[in-house]
Amino acid sequence: xxxxxxxxxxxxxxxxxxxxxxxxxxxxxxxxxxxxxxxxxxxxxxxxxxxxxxxxxxxxxxxxxxxxxxxxxxxxxxxxxxxxxxxxxxxxxxxxxxxxxxxxxxxxxxxxxxxxxxxxxxxxxxxxxxxxxxxxxxxx
Amino acid sequence: xxxxxxxxxxxxxxxxxxxxxxxxxxxxxxxxxxxxxxxxxxxxxxxxxxxxxxxxxxxxxxxxxxxxxxxxxxxxxxxxxxxxxxxxxxxxxxxxxxxxxxxxxxxxxxxxxxxxxxxxxxxxxxxxxxxxxx
Numbered sequence: 001x002x003x004x005x006x007x008x009x010x011x012x013x014x015x016x017x018x019x020x021x022x023x024x025x026x027x028x029x030x031x032x033x034x035x036x037x038x039x040x041x042x043x044x045x046x047x048x049x050x051x052x053x054x055x056x057x058x059x060x061x062x063x064x065x066x067x068x069x070x071x072x073x074x075x076x077x078x079x080x081x082x083x084x085x086x087x088x089x090x091x092x093x094x095x096x097x098x099x100x101x102x103x104x105x106x107x108x109x110x111x112x113x114x115x116x117x118x119x120x121x122x123x124x125x126x127x128x129x130x131x132x133x134x135x136x137x138x139x140x
Numbered sequence: 141x142x143x144x145x146x147x148x149x150x151x152x153x154x155x156x157x158x159x160x161x162x163x164x165x166x167x168x169x170x171x172x173x174x175x176x177x178x179x180x181x182x183x184x185x186x187x188x189x190x191x192x193x194x195x196x197x198x199x200x201x202x203x204x205x206x207x208x209x210x211x212x213x214x215x216x217x218x219x220x221x222x223x224x225x226x227x228x229x230x231x232x233x234x235x236x237x238x239x240x241x242x243x244x245x246x247x248x249x250x251x252x253x254x255x256x257x258x259x260x261x262x263x264x265x266x267x268x269x270x271x272x273x274x
């Protein structure tokens with residue numbers, strides 16, 4: 001029964017979007033995590049989405065879900081600040097701030113939560129249709 | 141004269157099958173609304189219905205357990221959508237609003253098919269009971 005596949009696909013969408021919300025939360029929470037070396041500094045993380053073509057072929061389904069291929073760290077340069085009085089400053093008096101763009105992250109969060117909602121509504125509509133199918137032929 | 145259940149419900153059940161396929165395709169589009177490079181697809185209902193009416197029984201028979209299950213589903217009716225906005229920056233052509241509307245419309249038509257089927261079943265029940273209630 002392929003109505004279940006619709007539910008499956010909607011749930012892959014939900015889990016992918018929740019990974020995206022997760023990384024966004026982590027990025028915003030760490031936006032001000034200062035450290036004293038380039039390597040130890042937090043770098044913005046973003047998930048990479050891809051269509052689940054392989055599983056769609058195996059299940060002989062018409063639509064394909066979404067999967068998270070991995071999470072990549074942003075390669076943007078970090079903000080290096082000269083602040084000798086800071087407790088985390090290195091021997092030259094520099095501190096390293098993450099390359100998180102808070103405005104970008106907020107926009108990303110809105111997009112992710114909207115997409116999550118869309119997938120929930122999809123599953124909900126499918127459920128209602130399913131119920132109608134189950135009631136087929138009942139009553140007088 | 142035998143009662144042909146296929147004649148009674150056949151058309152609507154096939155229409156419902158096509159509607160379910162459409163639902164799957166649209167839900168795939170919506171799940172991939174943020175996937176870079178994903179191209180939105182849609183089902184041509186007319187073509188899908190034609191092929192569903194023509195080749196109902198094309199499943200291959202398995203004579204050995206190692207044979208593949210050859211359930212044939214024609215993919216010919218699935219086509220890429222032409223987006224209104226050609227370049228979104230990441231090669232994704234899903235238009236969420238359009239897809240949501242398409243899903244809604246498809247769902248309504250699915251429910252219409254259910255309604256028709258319900259009517260047919262009711263009629264058949266009435267005929268079987270000879271017009272008596274109960």
